[in-house]
Amino acid sequence: MFAMRAKDLYDVNDLCHEEVMEIFEESKEIKKAYLRGEKIFSLKDKTVCNLFVEPSTRTKNSFELAEKYLSMNVLNFNTSSSAFSKKETLKDTILTMKSMKIDLFVVRHKEPGTPAFIRKYSDASIINAGDGLHAHPTQAILDAFTMYENFNSFKGLKVSIIGDFYHSRVVRSNIKLLNMLGADVAICSPTTLSPREIRTLPIKYTHDLKEAIKDADVVMGLRMQLERQSQGLFPSLKEYNKYFGIKEDMFETLANKDAILMHPGPINRGVELSGDIADKPYSKILDQVQNGVITRIALIKHLLGGDSL
Amino acid sequence: MIKLIKNANIISHSTNGVYDVLIEDDKISKIDKNIDVDADEIIIAEGKTLIPGLIDMHVHFRQPGFDHRETLETGSLAALHGGVTTVGMMPNTKPALDNSIMIEYMQNKSKELDLINILPIGAITKGREGKELAGMRGMTDKGAIAFSDDGAPVYDPNIMYRAAQYSLMTKRPLINHAEVPELAKGNMREGETSCKIGVYGIPEIAESIMVARDIEISKYTGAHVHIAHVSTSQTVDLLKYSKMQNLKVTSEVTHNHLLLNEEACESYSTDTKINPPLPDKKSQKALIEAIRDNTINMIVSDHAPYAKYEKEVEFETAPTGISGVETLLSGIIKLSKEQKIELKDLIEKVTYNPANIFRLENIGDIKEGKSFDEIVEEISKVEKSKVLFSIPTLKFLKAGGRIGKVSGTIGEILNIKPVITCNFDGIYETVSKSRGMKKAIKSMFDKAMEFVNGDEVHSLAVYHSGDEPETLKLVEGLKKNLGDLMNKSLHFFEGKISPTMIVHTGNGLIGMAVIKK
Numbered sequence: 001m002f003a004m005r006a007k008d009l010y011d012v013n014d015l016c017h018e019e020v021m022e023i024f025e026e027s028k029e030i031k032k033a034y035l036r037g038e039k040i041f042s043l044k045d046k047t048v049c050n051l052f053v054e055p056s057t058r059t060k061n062s063f064e065l066a067e068k069y070l071s072m073n074v075l076n077f078n079t080s081s082s083a084f085s086k087k088e089t090l091k092d093t094i095l096t097m098k099s100m101k102i103d104l105f106v107v108r109h110k111e112p113g114t115p116a117f118i119r120k121y122s123d124a125s126i127i128n129a130g131d132g133l134h135a136h137p138t139q140a141i142l143d144a145f146t147m148y149e150n151f152n153s154f155k156g157l158k159v160s161i162i163g164d165f166y167h168s169r170v171v172r173s174n175i176k177l178l179n180m181l182g183a184d185v186a187i188c189s190p191t192t193l194s195p196r197e198i199r200t201l202p203i204k205y206t207h208d209l210k211e212a213i214k215d216a217d218v219v220m221g222l223r224m225q226l227e228r229q230s231q232g233l234f235p236s237l238k239e240y241n242k243y244f245g246i247k248e249d250m251f252e253t254l255a256n257k258d259a260i261l262m263h264p265g266p267i268n269r270g271v272e273l274s275g276d277i278a279d280k281p282y283s284k285i286l287d288q289v290q291n292g293v294i295t296r297i298a299l300i301k302h303l304l305g306g307d308s309l
Numbered sequence: 310m311i312k313l314i315k316n317a318n319i320i321s322h323s324t325n326g327v328y329d330v331l332i333e334d335d336k337i338s339k340i341d342k343n344i345d346v347d348a349d350e351i352i353i354a355e356g357k358t359l360i361p362g363l364i365d366m367h368v369h370f371r372q373p374g375f376d377h378r379e380t381l382e383t384g385s386l387a388a389l390h391g392g393v394t395t396v397g398m399m400p401n402t403k404p405a406l407d408n409s410i411m412i413e414y415m416q417n418k419s420k421e422l423d424l425i426n427i428l429p430i431g432a433i434t435k436g437r438e439g440k441e442l443a444g445m446r447g448m449t450d451k452g453a454i455a456f457s458d459d460g461a462p463v464y465d466p467n468i469m470y471r472a473a474q475y476s477l478m479t480k481r482p483l484i485n486h487a488e489v490p491e492l493a494k495g496n497m498r499e500g501e502t503s504c505k506i507g508v509y510g511i512p513e514i515a516e517s518i519m520v521a522r523d524i525e526i527s528k529y530t531g532a533h534v535h536i537a538h539v540s541t542s543q544t545v546d547l548l549k550y551s552k553m554q555n556l557k558v559t560s561e562v563t564h565n566h567l568l569l570n571e572e573a574c575e576s577y578s579t580d581t582k583i584n585p586p587l588p589d590k591k592s593q594k595a596l597i598e599a600i601r602d603n604t605i606n607m608i609v610s611d612h613a614p615y616a617k618y619e620k621e622v623e624f625e626t627a628p629t630g631i632s633g634v635e636t637l638l639s640g641i642i643k644l645s646k647e648q649k650i651e652l653k654d655l656i657e658k659v660t661y662n663p664a665n666i667f668r669l670e671n672i673g674d675i676k677e678g679k680s681f682d683e684i685v686e687e688i689s690k691v692e693k694s695k696v697l698f699s700i701p702t703l704k705f706l707k708a709g710g711r712i713g714k715v716s717g718t719i720g721e722i723l724n725i726k727p728v729i730t731c732n733f734d735g736i737y738e739t740v741s742k743s744r745g746m747k748k749a750i751k752s753m754f755d756k757a758m759e760f761v762n763g764d765e766v767h768s769l770a771v772y773h774s775g776d777e778p779e780t781l782k783l784v785e786g787l788k789k790n791l792g793d794l795m796n797k798s799l800h801f802f803e804g805k806i807s808p809t810m811i812v813h814t815g816n817g818l819i820g821m822a823v824i825k826k
Contacts, residue, residue: 134508
């Protein structure tokens with residue numbers, strides 16, 4: 001019996017529980033080496049194409065750093081510098097890239113389902129770096145790894161995610177991964193920003209912020225975008241902050257003693273996070289950024305089969 | 310010209326059972342048991358089913374303006390291929406069918422082609438812009454059979470109200486594409502699947518709100534309003550209400566909305582992106598019930614073809630619509646079997662009912678005096694044939710998305726060669742799995758013999774792709790095994806499959822087909 005390894009990562013459920021734990025253990029080792037400044041050379045003959053059809057700074061930088069740490073040949077394909085503006089279809093772009101012999105596509109696209117679309121035209125490995133509202137598996141992995149570093153276990157871990165669920169691929173992937181790992185997930189979002197079928201999901205749902213934060217081990221805020229106001233989804237950022245902004249006193253009095261604060265970034269101070277809460281010692285937002293690079297290194301190695309350290 | 314059809318099993322509104330049909334100068338002159346005359350042509354329809362030519366009142370034939378998607382000719386041929394002999398053609402061409410000259414042009418084109426009846430549906434408003442009424446009386450005089458801005462709703466309630474009043478002078482129905490645009494900004498039905506796969510959803514109320522408005526307008530003006538492609542359970546409820554009130558409201562549903570639901574979108578296949586979107590399971594069930602109890606009067610295809618490259622894009626980028634005129638008949642046969650609905654009731658919804666609602670004389674029924682454009686549908690023949698094939702690598706089927714990723718990968722590791730059949734609905738099914746190509750061919754032979762089951766064989770075919778010696782050797786082996794059957798069958802074919810197919814299968818495919826007598 002041999003373990004099947006995933007080749008692609010469209011969403012977190014392409015990995016089994018054991019694989020996720022393997023990636024976490026590997027990440028711990030990589031983190032030590034990374035902080036010592038050591039590089040890995042085992043994937044130096046592989047070429048990765050970062051296909052970013054939707055603007056992204058931090059995810060793209062994080063992937064690029066991870067790929068360079070693995071000594072890979074890195075090809076960046078951005079919307080601004082590509083033929084996309086001249087209306088080349090994605091199919092033709094993939095066929096063009098394929099003829100350059102790409103081993104791995106890292107793809108970000110505003111369209112859900114893009115990774116599966118690429119699969120039709122290429123045999124390379126594919127990592128989903130965010131597809132529309134659908135999934136953002138590498139964010140979920142780095143989030144869960146950050147929780148694992150802090151709590152060492154997911155059993156009974158209470159994770160409350162607060163903010164715009166409807167437009168969040170981060171939430172969708174997080175729910176799947178955290179359920180797989182055994183955590184209890186609660187979502188707190190305005191009714192206009194919750195999917196209509198939210199009651200059918202394996203989560204607790206509330207629109208009472210205090211109820212969500214009470215006894216939580218992890219409180220995760222989500223970015224609120226101003227444009228939602230003009231879509232009739234909420235009245236004002238001020239009212240949003242009043243009822244859904246995570247505040248220091250609330251966090252410190254209601255959440256569990258060792259609770260941590262997380263946020264996928266970029267943060268809006270004064271909107272989803274009040275005051276200086278992002279600068280408090282229990283805020284792990286910058287750890288998440290670092291863990292993003294670490295877990296992406298571990299993940300690429302896992303998918304492309306690089307040697308161990 | 311005298312034509313005689315012998316012993317056909319007739320399914321239609323007026324005639325049902327096994328009869329002979331006599332056709333003189335394209336008119337049905339006699340239907341009886343054992344007609345004995347000297348005919349120019351005699352069709353022995355023993356064991357076959359005879360139905361009226363289908364009437365599909367909702368197709369988009371794209372010409373003029375979008376000839377790369379479909380022309381009147383390709384559309385007509387597709388219709389004929391699916392047993393459809395009359396279509397209602399929607400006016401969203403470029404320019405739109407919004408004046409009598411365009412209607413006349415369509416009529417002439419249709420006559421020139423002489424393939425099927427193309428009945429033009431004129432626009433309700435000029436340029437389908439929803440602002441000013443189009444010349445509906447003039448268009449009626451030239452042969453427009455109904456009016457619609459299809460593809461776009463008549464948004465302004467005042468214009469819809471005035472159009473309804475005006476249409477009373479034409480005695481022709483208004484067909485509205487009911488959809489509130491502000492609510493219809495998504496790419497599939499809002500529901501569990503849209504939430505799961507992260508696609509913006511369209512709530513069901515986008516349709517029912519406007520249907521409610523149009524029913525009110527019909528009630529107030531007395532105009533005949535026909536609701537196009539019903540897709541939600543709320544709309545079905547509204548139609549029940551209008552029926553109770555005896556209003557002049559009729560409706561249609563597409564076979565796709567009866568056979569598929571939102572779960573089909575999970576693969577992000579752009580073929581599942583249609584407008585109105587595929588229903589959730591609850592609404593799908595309501596639509597089927599509405600067909601069963603006649604709340605919805607007819608079934609259409611909403612045939613809306615695109616060029617292949619236009620659909621080979623991301624899901625949200627893709628245009629809405631799929632072709633359907635060829636699958637309408639097979640769709641209702643499938644529906645009849647799956648949902649246990651009398652085939653006669655469904656046939657009426659694509660023949661007699663549309664003829665009745667749109668006042669199309671002489672068609673849609675098998676009855677003395679009606680014109681003859683019936684098709685002899687070989688419903689039973691399909692079940693008498695079997696296609697089987699096996700391929701050495703699943704790589705190409707996998708890349709084409711024709712089989713699941715996982716089953717493909719595991720299969721390859723274990724050297725598993727499947728024997729695949731293409732079922733009645735065009736879906737690939739694995740009938741057996743063997744290790745190695747040789748065993749797969751043996752299994753294919755066994756399956757074919759199992760299917761023949763001692764019956765007489767009409768035709769037999771063996772085909773392959775590529776020229777590798779290994780393949781040819783296996784083909785020879787298969788033919789040797791089939792020797793007995795080859796001698797007994799009326800026809801035997803052998804050949805290589807077309808290069809287009811090889812793209813999907815790769816080289817080394819070996820397959821066979823059997824048609825029983």
